[in-house]
Amino acid sequence: xxxxxxxxxxxxxxxxxxxxxxxxxxxxxxxxxxxxxxxxxxxxxxxxxxxxxxxxxxxxxxxxxxxxxxxxxxxxxxxxxxxxxxxxxxxxxxxxxxxxxxxxxxxxxxxxxxxxxxxxxxxxxxxx
Amino acid sequence: xxxxxxxxxxxxxxxxxxxxxxxxxxxxxxxxxxxxxxxxxxxxxxxxxxxxxxxxxxxxxxxxxxxxxxxxxxxxxxxxxxxxxxxxxxxxxxxxxxxxxxxxxxxxxxxxxxxxxxxxxxxxxxxxxxxxxxxxxxxxxxxxxxxxxxxxxxxxxxxxxxxxxxxxxxxxxxxxxxxxxxxxxxxxxxxxxxxxxxxxxxxxxxxxxxxxxxxxxxxxxxxxxxxxxxxxxxxxxxxxxxxxxxxxxxxxxxxxxxxxxxxxxxxxxxxxxxxxxxxxxxxxxxxxxxxxxxxxxxxxxxxxxxxxxxxxxxxxxxxxxxxxxxxxxxxxxxxxxxxxxxxxxxxxxxxxxxxxxxxxxxxxxxxxxxxxxxxxxxxxxxxxxxxxxxxxxxxxxxxxxxxxxxxxxxxxxxxxxxxxxxxxxxxxxxxxxxxxxxxxxxxxxxxxxxxxxxxxxxxxxxxxxxxxxxxxxxxxxxxxxxxxxxxxxxxxxxxxxxxxxxxxxxxxxxxxxxxxxxxxxxxxxxxxxxxxxxxxxxxxxxxxxxxxxxxxxxxxxxxxxxxxxxxxxxxxxxxxxxxxxxxxxxxxxxxxxxxxxxxxxxxxxxxxxxxxxxxxxxxxxxxxxxxxxxxxxxxxxxxxxxxxxxxxxxxxxxxxxxxxxxxxxxxxxxxxxxxxxxxxxxxxxxxxxxxxxxxxxxxxxxxxxxxxxxxxxxxxxxxxxxxxxxxxxxxxxxxxxxxxxxxxxxxxxxxxxxxxxxxxxxxxx
Numbered sequence: 001x002x003x004x005x006x007x008x009x010x011x012x013x014x015x016x017x018x019x020x021x022x023x024x025x026x027x028x029x030x031x032x033x034x035x036x037x038x039x040x041x042x043x044x045x046x047x048x049x050x051x052x053x054x055x056x057x058x059x060x061x062x063x064x065x066x067x068x069x070x071x072x073x074x075x076x077x078x079x080x081x082x083x084x085x086x087x088x089x090x091x092x093x094x095x096x097x098x099x100x101x102x103x104x105x106x107x108x109x110x111x112x113x114x115x116x117x118x119x120x121x122x123x124x125x126x127x128x
Numbered sequence: 129x130x131x132x133x134x135x136x137x138x139x140x141x142x143x144x145x146x147x148x149x150x151x152x153x154x155x156x157x158x159x160x161x162x163x164x165x166x167x168x169x170x171x172x173x174x175x176x177x178x179x180x181x182x183x184x185x186x187x188x189x190x191x192x193x194x195x196x197x198x199x200x201x202x203x204x205x206x207x208x209x210x211x212x213x214x215x216x217x218x219x220x221x222x223x224x225x226x227x228x229x230x231x232x233x234x235x236x237x238x239x240x241x242x243x244x245x246x247x248x249x250x251x252x253x254x255x256x257x258x259x260x261x262x263x264x265x266x267x268x269x270x271x272x273x274x275x276x277x278x279x280x281x282x283x284x285x286x287x288x289x290x291x292x293x294x295x296x297x298x299x300x301x302x303x304x305x306x307x308x309x310x311x312x313x314x315x316x317x318x319x320x321x322x323x324x325x326x327x328x329x330x331x332x333x334x335x336x337x338x339x340x341x342x343x344x345x346x347x348x349x350x351x352x353x354x355x356x357x358x359x360x361x362x363x364x365x366x367x368x369x370x371x372x373x374x375x376x377x378x379x380x381x382x383x384x385x386x387x388x389x390x391x392x393x394x395x396x397x398x399x400x401x402x403x404x405x406x407x408x409x410x411x412x413x414x415x416x417x418x419x420x421x422x423x424x425x426x427x428x429x430x431x432x433x434x435x436x437x438x439x440x441x442x443x444x445x446x447x448x449x450x451x452x453x454x455x456x457x458x459x460x461x462x463x464x465x466x467x468x469x470x471x472x473x474x475x476x477x478x479x480x481x482x483x484x485x486x487x488x489x490x491x492x493x494x495x496x497x498x499x500x501x502x503x504x505x506x507x508x509x510x511x512x513x514x515x516x517x518x519x520x521x522x523x524x525x526x527x528x529x530x531x532x533x534x535x536x537x538x539x540x541x542x543x544x545x546x547x548x549x550x551x552x553x554x555x556x557x558x559x560x561x562x563x564x565x566x567x568x569x570x571x572x573x574x575x576x577x578x579x580x581x582x583x584x585x586x587x588x589x590x591x592x593x594x595x596x597x598x599x600x601x602x603x604x605x606x607x608x609x610x611x612x613x614x615x616x617x618x619x620x621x622x623x624x625x626x627x628x629x630x631x632x633x634x635x636x637x638x639x640x641x642x643x644x645x646x647x648x649x650x651x652x653x654x655x656x657x658x659x660x661x662x663x664x665x666x667x668x669x670x671x672x673x674x675x676x677x678x679x680x681x682x683x684x685x686x687x688x689x690x691x692x693x694x695x696x697x698x699x700x701x702x703x704x705x706x707x708x709x710x711x712x713x714x715x716x717x718x719x720x721x722x723x724x725x726x727x728x729x730x731x732x733x734x735x736x737x738x739x740x741x742x743x744x745x746x747x748x749x750x751x752x753x754x755x756x757x758x759x760x761x762x763x764x765x766x767x768x769x770x771x772x773x774x775x776x777x778x779x780x781x782x783x784x785x786x787x788x789x790x791x792x793x794x795x796x797x798x799x800x801x802x803x804x805x806x807x808x809x810x811x812x813x814x815x816x817x818x819x820x821x822x823x824x825x826x827x828x829x830x831x832x833x834x835x836x837x838x839x840x841x842x843x844x845x846x847x848x849x850x851x852x853x854x855x856x857x858x859x860x861x862x863x864x865x866x867x868x869x870x871x872x873x874x875x876x877x878x879x880x881x882x883x884x885x886x887x888x889x890x891x892x893x
Contacts (some may be wrong), residue, residue: 009714009718011475013471013472013473013514014468014472014590015472016467016468016472016501016507016510016511017468017501018499018500018501019468019497019499020435021499032554088511088637090511090514090515090754092474092475096344096714096715096744097744099344099345099347099349100348100349101349101352102349102350103474105474105515105516109513
């Protein structure tokens with residue numbers, strides 16, 4: 001049964017997650033698609049890291065998937081490995097009208113996707 | 129009696145050399161006897177002195193001229209020029225033999241000269257501190273970390289303090305990167321804290337009379353237990369919506385009974401004096417017994433920003449396990465070790481902790497970053513802590529002014545600690561036990577986000593503020609932060625970070641306040657003088673660029689009533705015509721924001737604002753002439769294509785034709801983003817006709833709806849961006865002129881710009 005919508009201004013808090021590594025690419029709805037594709041490609045080509053992990057949360061899942069597929073199309077020998085997880089999200093609901101109201105905290109869960117992109121084969125004689 | 133001359137024959141006056149002239153001056157002239165045959169007579173003293181007046185004055189004048197023997201001159205100065213030697217002043221062997229004894233006698237009469245300190249000794253921190261004690265004036269205070277900053281920063285005199293303006297190296301980009309990926313520390317101890325003591329009801333009355341009614345009251349339930357920091361905007365009593373003073377943050381001190389509550393109000397020093405006056409006036413008019421004291425320079429405040437700051441704090445703050453006051457807070461802080469970023473915390477939470485002497489564990493050694501998530505049990509406890517933040521974590525003894533004094537000079541000195549370290553039998557490198565250090569220090573950790581309802585979950589907005597008692601403790605903690613890897617930034621850098629993030633910085637971006645007006649006029653004079661110093665051929669011709677005010681954002685002129693000449697040469701008066709009305713409470717701003725995007729007119733917005741104020745503060749008496757016709761609102765502008773606007777840039781209302789032109793232009797430039805764009809052809813940014821249509825075509829000054837207060841290229845966004853204030857009626861009109869796709873924008877131009885380019889605006893607090 002859906003909970004009644006709390007009144008007041010809702011502020012989303014940053015979710016908990018693993019510390020960011022150099023090989024992590026986090027996707028949001030406002031991210032620049034082409035810039036992120038290029039970042040994944042550069043990371044794989046220069047081989048600074050063994051794999052690139054693309055993360056997306058909630059509405060950004062589709063974008064993360066598109067980015068991973070775009071990277072797969074742009075280079076040969078790409079393998080994708082997908083996992084999903086659930087993230088606990090916390091929102092603050094601040095009722096600005098009522099002085100004596102308690103602060104409400106809205107908990108919700110959302111799904112996240114983690115796509116590991118690895119580059120397997122290297123064509124002999126060709127530059128990476 | 130014969131007249132006695134000087135030694136040797138006295139030649140005629142015109143042939144005397146310098147020595148002979150000097151000797152002649154020193155001769156005591158004698159009065160010749162008037163009557164040689166008269167018998168000797170008795171002396172009547174009065175008569176005698178009167179008669180000898182001539183000789184007495186002669187002797188006195190001779191004494192005055194007998195410089196060498198009265199001590200006015202030294203013996204080596206009486207030598208002829210060809211025998212004088214430089215070193216004679218201290219080395220008697222340089223004088224001829226006859227004069228040496230006299231010189232020795234003269235030297236022995238002098239006071240012994242103090243031995244001058246070597247340059248190295250003068251520059252020791254202890255010596256500099258002594259010099260500071262002697263030289264410090266009320267209006268040029270040093271912060272606790274001054275000595276550290278002075279060696280590495282370019283210092284400036286602002287707001288009665290010497291503050292670090294920027295580090296000595298060119299570090300804009302490095303600071304930006306550090307704020308995004310590492311950690312940044314800023315010494316914000318120049319902020320002034322005012323302590324209000326009195327009963328709860330009285331303090332709330334005093335504050336409610338002087339704050340923006342649409343902001344949550346100081347006495348709201350969420351703040352009363354002292355577990356959160358709140359923010360509001362202070363206006364002069366009875367002058368809302370005008371008479372803005374400054375944005376302030378506040379928090380109550382926990383565990384005080386209702387009759388003796390303590391409220392701490394923090395304000396920027398540019399408006400410090402004004403705030404104190406306003407507070408005092410409100411107390412006097414409400415006729416209550418509330419004491420207002422300034423805690424200036426008694427507390428140090430450090431602002432930490434960036435993802436690594438939380439880890440740095442965890443490492444450098446070693447909690448005192450024996451403190452009974454803060455057991456709950458200690459447990460919470462230990463659990464928070466696994467927190468990734470303070471942006472996950474409830475907004476504005478306060479932790480009252482007690483830490484051991486930071487010198488004992490100096491230098492801090494940071495553990496490598498965690499690679500995985502903590503175990504599930506810890507994750508769930510952390511989650512429950514974040515969702516149900518307890519209210520008893522902020523108790524502190526910092527408000528006790530007597531106990532604060534004990535931290536001014538920590539009791540075992542650095543020298544004593546080092547001695548203890550060398551004498552200890554433990555293996556070298558083992559830190560000293562907590563008992564070897566000074567008393568445990570009470571600190572407050574505040575999560576900075578108390579701006580209200582903003583969607584900003586960024587690191588700067590949500591960083592940690594550390595409040596420490598002033599003195600050695602503060603400096604040691606600062607050094608620990610720096611050694612743990614925080615980059616120190618100055619005032620200019622902080623303003624730059626505010627620009628990147630999109631936050632207004634006081635006083636530059638708050639044109640509604642007197643502090644801004646004073647700052648703006650000073651800046652205007654400085655910039656104008658700099659411009660006038662340059663020859664005409666090497667400086668921008670603002671007249672030709674049709675920029676009426678290149679050095680000042682003249683908001684006042686936009687709302688000036690009639691042909692009244694709002695004079696640029698206006699003096700610094702308190703009720704300056706340049707201070708304007710800006711809507712800034714978070715509730716009113718959201719009302720305006722939603723209203724503008726919905727297409728409401730100004731009158732509808734006014735009604736909504738009045739309703740909003742009534743719903744938050746039903747008892748508030750809104751003035752009858754409350755209107756938004758002359759009101760501004762702070763905006764963040766993002767350039768749509770290319771272009772960059774500088775400070776004092778002009779924001780124009782776009783005419784229908786201009787909206788059409790730029791819509792076409794943007795449509796054409798979007799072609800380049802398509803995958804099938806032919807990159808082999810030469811890239812033409814704009815056609816000649818397009819350039820012709822916009823180059824040097826400036827809209828008239830009546831189209832100006834606002835000015836830019838902080839603009840430039842934003843590294844976070846990758847395009848030009850600006851912070852400024854716009855007229856609400858201008859923004860409403862802009863929305864009315866939206867194109868077919870519903871897109872609406874303003875045109876902006878810097879003072880040196882030749883093209884007015886489109887930019888989208890976002891309304892801010």
